Amino acid sequence: SYVLTQPPSVSVAPGKTARITCGGNNIGSKSVHWYQQKPGQAPVLVIYYDSDRPSGIPERFSGSNSGNTATLTISRVEAGDEADYYCQVWDSSSDHQVYVFGTGTKVTVL
Amino acid sequence: QVQLQESGPGLVKPSGTLSLTCAVSGGSISSSNWWSWIRQPPGKGLEWIGEIYHSGSTNYNPSLKSRVTISVDKSKNQFSLKLSSVTAADTAVYYCARRYDSSGYWYYWGQGTLVTVSS
Numbered sequence: 771s772y773v774l775t776q777p778p779s780v781s782v783a784p785g786k787t788a789r790i791t792c793g794g795n796n797i798g799s800k801s802v803h804w805y806q807q808k809p810g811q812a813p814v815l816v817i818y819y820d821s822d823r824p825s826g827i828p829e830r831f832s833g834s835n836s837g838n839t840a841t842l843t844i845s846r847v848e849a850g851d852e853a854d855y856y857c858q859v860w861d862s863s864s865d866h867q868v869y870v871f872g873t874g875t876k877v878t879v880l
Numbered sequence: 881q882v883q884l885q886e887s888g889p890g891l892v893k894p895s896g897t898l899s900l901t902c903a904v905s906g907g908s909i910s911s912s913n914w915w916s917w918i919r920q921p922p923g924k925g926l927e928w929i930g931e932i933y934h935s936g937s938t939n940y941n942p943s944l945k946s947r948v949t950i951s952v953d954k955s956k957n958q959f960s961l962k963l964s965s966v967t968a969a970d971t972a973v974y975y976c977a978r979r980y981d982s983s984g985y986w987y988y989w990g991q992g993t994l995v996t997v998s999s
Contacts, residue, residue: 803985
């Protein structure tokens with residue numbers, strides 16, 4: 771089955787840039803979506819199709835995807851960005867079609 | 881604005897069947913969308929369970945397929961999840977969510993409901 775690997779945690783000072791990676795075999799050939807999840811809440815879509823932002827998501831959130839790594843970048847980090855972040859793809863490379871989530875990254879704002 | 885609301889027992893006995901319903905408001909379940917179930921064990925990551933289209937077509941996660949049934953009730957604008965032979969490993973927050981047909985992501989989510997498997 772397809773595996774998406776994320777760093778367990780990322781720490782960043784307010785105003786700085788946080789980069790969250792999502793590693794997968796040839797992930798650059800897939801569309802990657804990113805979700806933000808705060809404690810006790812449902813996930814919120816922050817990036818879809820590698821780099822598109824839903825309405826209402828600040829421009830500080832951006833995404834890229836190439837080779838074996840997709841990256842979510844949060845610029846000018848704010849305290850409210852502290853949350854868990856998950857990448858997600860649709861994998862149709864095996865006999866089955868399945869939606870796969872990454873292992874998740876906890877972003878801590880120092 | 882589409883809203884999704886999960887409901888069902890919060891406690892299920894081991895070897896029993898977990899049953900949840902997701903009520904859809906602000907839109908028709910017969911629209912061009914797939915209706916999904918996703919779960920999250922306490923302190924862990926997200927896992928896709930499966931999805932259904934209003935026509936009744938379904939897709940299931942192979943890891944759960946033998947135990948999962950997702951159905952749709954168009955008259956009530958809702959869809960349901962049944963997970964059989966549950967164990968403690970099935971304890972999780974269960975979310976229902978909507979995926980627009982031809983897209984690969986979920987924009988609308990329910991608030992989630994915690995189901996605990998315990999005797």
